[in-house]
Amino acid sequence: MKQYSFNITAVTLEEFKKLLPTHKSKKILKSYLLNEYELPEILSDLQADFESEKVVQPYWMADDEINKLDLLVKQAKLKDYNLSRSAIMRDIMKNLVELYRNNPIQKSEYGRQTFKVPTGTKKRLSSLIEDRELSYELSSFIMEGYIPSNNFPSMRNQEQENLDFKSDIDVFNKLDEVAEEYGFKKGRAKIFRDALSQFEKSLQSNPIKKAALKQELKYLLDEYKTIEDVAIIREVISNYLKE
Numbered sequence: 001m002k003q004y005s006f007n008i009t010a011v012t013l014e015e016f017k018k019l020l021p022t023h024k025s026k027k028i029l030k031s032y033l034l035n036e037y038e039l040p041e042i043l044s045d046l047q048a049d050f051e052s053e054k055v056v057q058p059y060w061m062a063d064d065e066i067n068k069l070d071l072l073v074k075q076a077k078l079k080d081y082n083l084s085r086s087a088i089m090r091d092i093m094k095n096l097v098e099l100y101r102n103n104p105i106q107k108s109e110y111g112r113q114t115f116k117v118p119t120g121t122k123k124r125l126s127s128l129i130e131d132r133e134l135s136y137e138l139s140s141f142i143m144e145g146y147i148p149s150n151n152f153p154s155m156r157n158q159e160q161e162n163l164d165f166k167s168d169i170d171v172f173n174k175l176d177e178v179a180e181e182y183g184f185k186k187g188r189a190k191i192f193r194d195a196l197s198q199f200e201k202s203l204q205s206n207p208i209k210k211a212a213l214k215q216e217l218k219y220l221l222d223e224y225k226t227i228e229d230v231a232i233i234r235e236v237i238s239n240y241l242k243e
Contacts, residue, residue, distance in 0.1 A: 007054040007086040021108040022139040043081040060145040084219035119159035128203040139167040152190040
């Protein structure tokens with residue numbers, strides 16, 4: 001599994017998160033991408049919302065998922081359309097929103113808990129991810145990307161602060177299952193801190209905003225190359241960076 005970032009239409013993403021529970025949304029998206037999704041006949045529709053407000057959304061994906069996205073990008077290119085992975089993901093999410101808007105999934109049961117974490121953790125996380133997105137993204141990481149490190153340091157001699165966490169019951173159950181596997185009685189907090197530490201490292205190694213901008217820059221340059229010589233593009237970029 002590897003983390004990828006996509007630029008998703010803000011309104012679509014907000015509704016997607018409301019309609020699909022955290023612990024189910026990734027599985028549903030993966031199944032739809034691999035087994036059902038096909039490019040629409042009118043590909044210009046996928047470019048029509050390029051000017052709409054976008055937000056960066058990371059996803060943990062396996063090779064088969066990203067390979068399917070790349071295959072769809074190639075299929076579009078054969079029809080003379082330069083589509084990015086993000087453009088296709090926007091269409092996938094739009095389709096799923098339309099599907100589950102009319103066929104709602106049963107609402108999940110939620111839990112809430114305050115965990116003790118090392119002082120400074122919340123400030124560092126705030127510099128890497130929006131506070132309002134933390135619970136959702138951390139929940140997705142716990143369910144999809146977390147592998148226990150087998151290193152669970154004690155908090156007794158560390159300065160501590162409280163971190164409030166709200167998520168699906170299934171996410172808390174996953175933490176409890178891992179704690180039980182390692183023989184921890186009431187060890188949910190240890191596993192949570194381990195997952196949180198890994199999540200922070202993943203954000204540091206793959207900054208969400210930087211990854212998305214790099215991806216969109218590639219898309220824009222591909223578009224630019226269809227109407228201008230590469231040598232001229234290099235000169236334009238070089239002059240821009242000197243400003």
